[in-house]
Amino acid sequence: MLQRMKNKTTWTYLTVTLVVIVLLAALGPAEKSLGSNVRMVYLHGAWVWTALTAYLAAAFVGLVGLILRKDTWHRWSLALGRTGLLFWLTYLPLSLLAMQTNWNGLFLAEPRWRLALVFAVVGLLLQAGLALLGRLAWASLGNLAFALALVIALRNTSSVMHPDNPIFSSQVQSIQFYFLLLVVVVLLAALQVTYAQVTKR
Numbered sequence: 730m731l732q733r734m735k736n737k738t739t740w741t742y743l744t745v746t747l748v749v750i751v752l753l754a755a756l757g758p759a760e761k762s763l764g765s766n767v768r769m770v771y772l773h774g775a776w777v778w779t780a781l782t783a784y785l786a787a788a789f790v791g792l793v794g795l796i797l798r799k800d801t802w803h804r805w806s807l808a809l810g811r812t813g814l815l816f817w818l819t820y821l822p823l824s825l826l827a828m829q830t831n832w833n834g835l836f837l838a839e840p841r842w843r844l845a846l847v848f849a850v851v852g853l854l855l856q857a858g859l860a861l862l863g864r865l866a867w868a869s870l871g872n873l874a875f876a877l878a879l880v881i882a883l884r885n886t887s888s889v890m891h892p893d894n895p896i897f898s899s900q901v902q903s904i905q906f907y908f909l910l911l912v913v914v915v916l917l918a919a920l921q922v923t924y925a926q927v928t929k930r
Contacts, residue, residue, distance in 0.1 A: 738929070743921040750918060753911050766830045773823040773865055775911040777845075778920045781879075783813030791869025803865030808926035810859075810872040812919050814829030816854045821849060842885050848879055900905055 760767040787809035794802030855875055859868045
């Protein structure tokens with residue numbers, strides 16, 4: 730009974746956080762060239778940053794688990810890896826929507842888009858395989874290998890239309906502050922999703 734109430738509270742907090750994200754996304758500052766359509770760019774940027782953070786956290790926590798041989802760390806690595814995948818998969822349609830909204834078309838030949846799609850498929854296969862194996866230590870090892878491969882791929886992938894670091898190359902501090910706030914709130918949602926998995930009975 731107590732666990733059920735705890736789970737309900739966790740999902741209630743997550744719902745509130747998602748509502749705050751929607752409101753923040755709707756009220757984001759307009760930009761000179763893209764106008765109010767830039768709000769979709771902000772959201773998709775915060776979403777992918779959160780996915781990457783979750784993947785890197787899964788790798789780090791997994792490494793600690795492998796060193797200490799503690800199941801608690803492995804459980805967190807497994808949950809963080811699944812959270813990273815969830816945000817990565819949902820980032821893809823947000824990316825398409827940002828393209829369509831701002832450039833009136835889908836540029837699917839963009840190298841970063843193709844990389845994102847490839848790692849979405851690989852991530853799905855990895856998490857499915859880890860679920861079938863059922864061994865927590867393998868989850869940590871898999872998440873560590875996946876994160877390393879993703880970081881290497883991102884560092885070696887060029888971009889055609891996708892600008893490099895568009896937010897922090899901007900001179901408008903209000904946009905930078907807003908984007909960081911949005912990232913923090915989306916990260917909070919990811920933490921809540923992860924916590925719900927770890928505490929699930």
